[in-house]
Amino acid sequence: MAASATTPVRAPSSRGQDFPIVIVGHVDHGKSTLIGRLLNDTDSLPNGKVEELRASSVRRGVEFEWSFVMDALQVERDQGITVDTTRIWFKTPKRSYVIIDAPGHKEFLKNMVTGAASARAAVLVVDVARGVSEQTRRHAYLLNLLGVSQVAVAMNKMDLVDYDQARYDLVKAELEAYLASIGLTAAAVVPVSAQKGDNLAGRSAATPWYKGPTVVEALDAFKAPASAKDLPLRLPVQDVFKFDERRVVVGRVEAGTITLGDELVFTPGGRRARVASFETWAGPGTPRIVPRQAEAGEPIAITLDQDIFVERGQVAALDGTTPSEAKRLRVRVFWLGREPLKVGVRLKLKVATGEYHVTVARVLSVIDVHTVSEDKLADVVEVGGIGDVILESRSPVAFDTEAGLRSTRRGVLVQDYRQVGGVLIQGADEVEKETAEKTSVLVAPTHSVTRREREVVNGHKAGVLWLTGLSGSGKSTLAMTLQRRLFEAGKQVTVLDGDALRTGLSKDLDFSPEGRRENIRRSAEAAKLLAESGHIVIVSLISPLAADRDMARQTIGEGFAEVYVSATLDVCEGRDVKGLYARARAGEIPAFTGVSAPYEAPETPDLTVDTGTESPDQSLDRLLTLVSDRYLV
Template sequence: MNALSAAKAPAQTAASLETPAASPTPAERELLRIVIVGHVDHGKSTLVGRILHETGALPDGKLEMIKAVSARRGMPFEWSFLLDALQTERDQGITVDTTQIRFATPKRDYLLIDAPGHVEFLRNMITGAAQADAAVLLIDAAEGVREQTRRHAFLLHLLGLKQVIVAVNKMDRVGYDRAVFAKIEADVAAYLDGFGLHPAFVVPLSAREGGFVKERAAGAEWYAGPTILEGLDQLSAPLGLGDLPLRFPVQAVYKFDERRIIAGRIESGHLAVGDELTFEPSGATARIRSLEAWPGPAPTTATAGQSIGVTLDKDIFVARGDVAAHGNLRPRAARRLTARVFWLADAPLKAGTAVTVRLATNSATGIVRSVASAVDPANLTTEGVAALGRNHVGEVDIALHRPLAADAYAINPILGRIVIEVDRKIAGGGIVLSAASEDKSPAPKGEVVAVDSAVRPADRLARYRHGGAVLWLTGLPAAGKSTVARALEKRLFDLGGAPLFLDGDTLRTGLNGDLGFLPEDRSENIRRVAEVATFLARNGQVAIVALVSPTRADRARAREIAGAFFHEVHVRAPLDVCEARDPKGHYARARKGEMANFTGISAPYEEPEQPELVLDTTADLPLCIHALEDYLTGAGVLAPPDADAGI
């Protein structure tokens, strides 16, 4: 369950339209969840109605029926009437709730979330956007970027959405004026760039007339980009739940004859007889002896979405709330959570508040240590960091009295959503930004206690003329990561800095020499490197990591470890260029089948969706180093050349 969905259940959804597309999505088809947001009256529901019509998602006769109802009421037909099913909405002419409906293109299936635009219903918009993989931000061509447009854009950023299409609607009313479109495009890009959100496409649109929904429109021959439906098909689909690491929350433990059956639902990943499971937060391990299912014969494998029972090869203590996972891909046994929370209760959330955190099938009591970055979504104003008011969003640090199995939302959303209760009532919900295995408050005598350095960060800055950073260079083998890293290390050293180059292959000859190249080994390799790099960054050094790190989940875990020190740089070169370089001969061996699990050939590489910087290494090396130096200066890692303590 999405914790934010507890905010308000829709009174009536698009299921009332009885569309055939509401049937379950076939397992072999991709599913992308899209939220449509924007200022009230900018045409969101009209666009949704048009999309349903253009994709054939409406049942026979539905369009004619709505037109007939409109005629009986003496109202001109509006596409939005397909969705505005509530009488109050038709009377007031506004959408007051989130509406979900399915449609399909030849490429994939979509779950489309039409979120309210009125300022009073931002809470429901947050509910819808929290469930989405991507967003369409709608702007009226005649009105341009409005205050509510900015609110919605900010909330998309706050909720972690990276893929956004901007649709400039009602272009027919301004005669598809290219200058009008260009100004809005520049305005919205400037605003989104302010918090690192870059639109995939900006599309001129006439939802009412159908221009650039599916077909192109006359009068806008100057626009060469995709239509809305073409743009949606070009967005990246999230990994399916079956492709994520195993998360098997225990719901109950039963005793049948001589068998002790651990029952639950596989929320992500898959399991099979013989798999070794680790149960968090206890860390106990055992192998699966058998799978049990009712009714029917016992299977030998099971995957995400299945409710299943398992028996183990040895007796270990397992209880409701424990989460089974595989090896090094297991969640944290978290005693400290940092979460982005949407607060619902009348009483404000503040430091010292006693709370109960519910996560999957488990819960734990805890204390709020601090509240930071509190924002009122109604006007995007910061209300201070002492408390989180009703309907406000902020980052909250919670110390738990006992550990919970948790993931950062960016790593695995299944264990990255929480519900917060106060006095046994739901008071808020949110997503986990980071999960720490230990409480950072002082440990009792005799336990391990971290010792701070005797050198202050300000003293290191004065000497090195830069702050600490983890510069994570990721890309295909032979994309140029090590070449760029070595050149940057030399440049910063010549300028008096303290950089250190961490090369993936070099570390595998020592620190990580015990690891292979299976997915779990790669994950542990990245975790170790991230811990070392973060230690260096905390001590004022620029750790330059050159590591293929092929999966987004592993890089997200590295970002979680490094926190604010982390800067992801995509070192990009086409596969054919990398293969032509092939300095170590690995591509040639992989093509011959002599190297298994080689990224780019026999194993996938997941490009970063929103890196801090992209370097094209088909360009000259000095240009890449100059771009890196400019980025580090702009990010505040390097002081400007004219600064007293800077380079």
């Protein structure tokens, strides 16, 4: 158990030489124990570290565990589970590794997403006594989702089954079948006892029937990834600073190489400029060395030969190898939010340095991690589930679909300042986008923001509820109450009330048949404009003639719903809070609807509410149901 006195557990080796691997597995399957023992058996612990931990265990009155080597947080030791990703460095004679220990508990999967996203290979830990668990399948599927294709399996706790080969073969067959079903192949399935050190760094006499590699040998057999500097240039813009008259663009080169004089194309947008200089800052007395080139992994600051608009989130690339850009993306999502993911949910998508406001436009399918089958009829992705969805962004997203361009292919979803999911971008949904734009009859070609875009941002469809009925039937009361309920639910909603329209938009009109018709025409046009702006518009107008209401329906088109607010004349007169019926019967108001002018009740309205027999709450509930069916789907 000799150990190096100079090799720290949590300090990296020289930049760019570490091979990142992720350790995953179900809670209590022995990940932390495996890591602790692996560090010890590869002489990667400082002298005295194990003795220190043993002494600490005695003081705390607990049995020493190898997991204490890396379970640094006190809460983790108290609870006996790992709750965060931990990075630990160790070396073999072949190379240096950085281990990303990822939590196995279902509640902490978001941390595994963070850890596995930067890994080049994985070790999947499975308790041979318990077998393949649901969480084992989730972790394996997530590795595949994140593009981690090099996987070794540590079949742990062989000592608990007396190193039984038959049990090992049974669990191995089940696991390999599942991995094959999701497109993964285990490079090795190593029977180990992390507690005793069997087959970790050295071969164990307890498993004479096993002829494969040890865990360390399996790790050393993983192929190093292709050099990122040989990939197409990707320079996500971190920020833009202004010094004197210079605008300095800063960021980290994620892939490729950038050279003085290169013509850069910034996506989204496609603006072009050449690299005019590399900027450096040196301290007093320090020679200032200005580079002419930078490659993947290097942070840089550059100026451009043209004063073009560049902002955080754009990605600089060379002509001919630029990222794609689109507002509608097809993505595979691993969902970790508090509630199921469904259509209309608004999120923030982070890709490289870009942040985009997105809305779930469609759920295409949900993937069952047990059967690896797709349910194309599902309309939600459950918490902890995986699905293919369409995300629609307010602004174009710069992205890649090539496996090597990880920084612009993968993303994170954020909701209420929490990471709630990881995504793998599969491509643009341009066909559906173009079809929607061509078939939408309400999108004016001169608009820079379409009705569809507003609906996606708002999280609901737009439309017009046209409330018609006698004066006193309760139209305005229902309209205002409905507006308040929808507003409190976060919907974009507006009321166009007859009295308000008559004192503003139509104050120049009289109450002749022509004046009434023109008032309805203006009201319909105003409601149409508001609907095209993404609003649910509630129009409260007597609109007594069927022909005028038909005109309004034709003007508004998509999203129009006629609601007949019914009440008998006696009921309406009994509610005559304005005294209008009394004045009409006294001859003071000519052509008053219901008294001296006709009212043509709708024959086939979309909804009838009878305020004379229903309570206000009943009428409101029926209106809310109509709104939900028509506009909130």
